[in-house]
Amino acid sequence: MNLDPHYDIVIVGAGPCGSTAARYAAEDASVLLIDKKKTIGVPVQCAGFLPKYDELEELMPDAELPDTFRYPKSCVYTETKCQRFIAPTGDSKEFDVDANVLDRRRFDQYLAERAVSAGADLRIGTRVTAIDGKSIEIAGMWGSHTITADVIIGADGPSSIVAKAANLPGVEDDPMGVAHAIAYDMTGVEIDNEAIEMHFGRNFVPGGYAWIVPHGGTSANVGMGIRKAMCEPGVTFRDYLHRFIVEHPVASEKLRGGRVTSVIA
Ligand SMILES: Cc1cc2nc3c(=O)[nH]c(=O)nc-3n(C[C@H](O)[C@H](O)[C@H](O)COP(=O)(O)OP(=O)(O)OC[C@H]3O[C@@H](n4cnc5c(N)ncnc54)[C@H](O)[C@@H]3O)c2cc1C
Known part of the structure; x- marks a missing residue:
C-alpha cells in the first residue's frame, strides 16, 4: 500500500478520462491514478447516454x-x-x-479496474491539494504526502486544480x-x-x-x-x-x- 515517491505519470481524477489515460499509460510507464472520491463513480453525475462502439x-x-x-x-x-x-x-x-x-458507477469502476490491471497504482479518497512544478501535495485516507511526477495529467473535471496550476483559463471566467x-x-x-x-x-x-x-x-x-x-x-x-x-x-x-x-x- 506504500506510495512511491516518484512516478513517470500522475493522473488526477479517476473518471472515464483519467482511468482511460491510466489504462494506456501504464503499458509503458509507472502511473499513479488519484481520486478524491471514496467510491469511484459515486456520486453519479451523469445521465449515462453513450452511443454504441459501432455508432461512435x-x-x-x-x-x-x-x-x-x-x-x-x-x-x-x-x-x-x-x-x-x-x-x-x-x-x-x-x-x-x-x-x-x-450505469456510470459501474462503468467508472470498470475503467479503474482496467487501469489497475494494466499496472497503474490507484489511490481513492485522496485529494490533490497543491501542485508546484513536478511536485504534488496529496492528502486523504492514505495520509499526506509529497510526490513527484515527470508528467501530470489533469482529468479532474471542470474545476481542475491541474489546469489552475498550469495557468489555463477556468470555466468560471466565462459565464x-x-x-x-x-x-x-x-x-x-x-x-x-x-x-x-x-x-x-x-x-x-x-x-x-x-x-x-x-x-x-x-x-x-x-x-x-x-x-x-x-x-x-x-x-x-x-x-x-x-x-x-x-x-x-x-x-x-x-x-x-x-x-x-x-x-x-
Ligand atoms: C448531470 C449530468 C449529466 C450528464 N449526462 C451525460 C450523458 O448522458 N452522456 C455523456 O456522454 N455525458 C454526460 N455528462 C458529461 C459527463 O459526465 C462528463 O463528460 C464526464 O464525466 C467527464 O469525464 P472526466 O473523466 O473528464 O471527468 P469526471 O467524470 O468529472 O471525473 C473527474 C474526477 O476528478 C476527481 N477530482 C477532481 N478534483 C480532484 C482533486 N483535486 N483531487 C483528486 N481528485 C479530483 C473527481 O472526484 C472526479 O472523480 C453529464 C454531466 C452531468 C453533470
Missing part, C-alpha cells in the same frame, strides 16, 4: 477509439434506438442512434461558456424506452436543453443543463427542473406522475 466509429471515422469503450453488459441499464429533439410546441425531429445508457446541470433519477414515468429525448425552449431551459434518458421500465434520468446568465432572477435551477417536470406541455404528460428516487446533480 461511424460518427467519428478518423478517431482511434480507446478499447475502454468496449465494456461489459453489466455497465448498461438499457439500450436506446433514437435521439429525439423536441420543441415546446411538440414539433420534433428524430435520428437513429444506437446507444447504451450506462456563457458554462452550463449548470441538475438532474434526478425518477420512477413511475411514462416514457418511450427506445428514445433519448432532448427538449429545447428558452422559457423552460434557458440557454440549454432538458433530457429524458430511459433507464428501462418506468425509470429514467431527467435533467437539464442551463445557463445562469439567461435564467430569470430569483428562479433557481431546481425551480426550472420542477417546472419542466410538472408544467412542460409535452414532458409533463410523461413525468408528472413519477417520483424522484435520487438527486443526481
Whole structure:
C-alpha cells in the first residue's frame, strides 16, 4: 500500500478520462491514478447516454477509439434506438442512434479496474491539494504526502486544480461558456424506452436543453443543463427542473406522475 515517491505519470481524477489515460499509460510507464472520491463513480453525475462502439466509429471515422469503450453488459441499464429533439410546441425531429445508457458507477469502476490491471497504482479518497512544478501535495485516507511526477495529467473535471496550476483559463471566467446541470433519477414515468429525448425552449431551459434518458421500465434520468446568465432572477435551477417536470406541455404528460428516487446533480 506504500506510495512511491516518484512516478513517470500522475493522473488526477479517476473518471472515464483519467482511468482511460491510466489504462494506456501504464503499458509503458509507472502511473499513479488519484481520486478524491471514496467510491469511484459515486456520486453519479451523469445521465449515462453513450452511443454504441459501432455508432461512435461511424460518427467519428478518423478517431482511434480507446478499447475502454468496449465494456461489459453489466455497465448498461438499457439500450436506446433514437435521439429525439423536441420543441415546446411538440414539433420534433428524430435520428437513429444506437446507444447504451450506462450505469456510470459501474462503468467508472470498470475503467479503474482496467487501469489497475494494466499496472497503474490507484489511490481513492485522496485529494490533490497543491501542485508546484513536478511536485504534488496529496492528502486523504492514505495520509499526506509529497510526490513527484515527470508528467501530470489533469482529468479532474471542470474545476481542475491541474489546469489552475498550469495557468489555463477556468470555466468560471466565462459565464456563457458554462452550463449548470441538475438532474434526478425518477420512477413511475411514462416514457418511450427506445428514445433519448432532448427538449429545447428558452422559457423552460434557458440557454440549454432538458433530457429524458430511459433507464428501462418506468425509470429514467431527467435533467437539464442551463445557463445562469439567461435564467430569470430569483428562479433557481431546481425551480426550472420542477417546472419542466410538472408544467412542460409535452414532458409533463410523461413525468408528472413519477417520483424522484435520487438527486443526481
Ligand atoms: C448531470 C449530468 C449529466 C450528464 N449526462 C451525460 C450523458 O448522458 N452522456 C455523456 O456522454 N455525458 C454526460 N455528462 C458529461 C459527463 O459526465 C462528463 O463528460 C464526464 O464525466 C467527464 O469525464 P472526466 O473523466 O473528464 O471527468 P469526471 O467524470 O468529472 O471525473 C473527474 C474526477 O476528478 C476527481 N477530482 C477532481 N478534483 C480532484 C482533486 N483535486 N483531487 C483528486 N481528485 C479530483 C473527481 O472526484 C472526479 O472523480 C453529464 C454531466 C452531468 C453533470
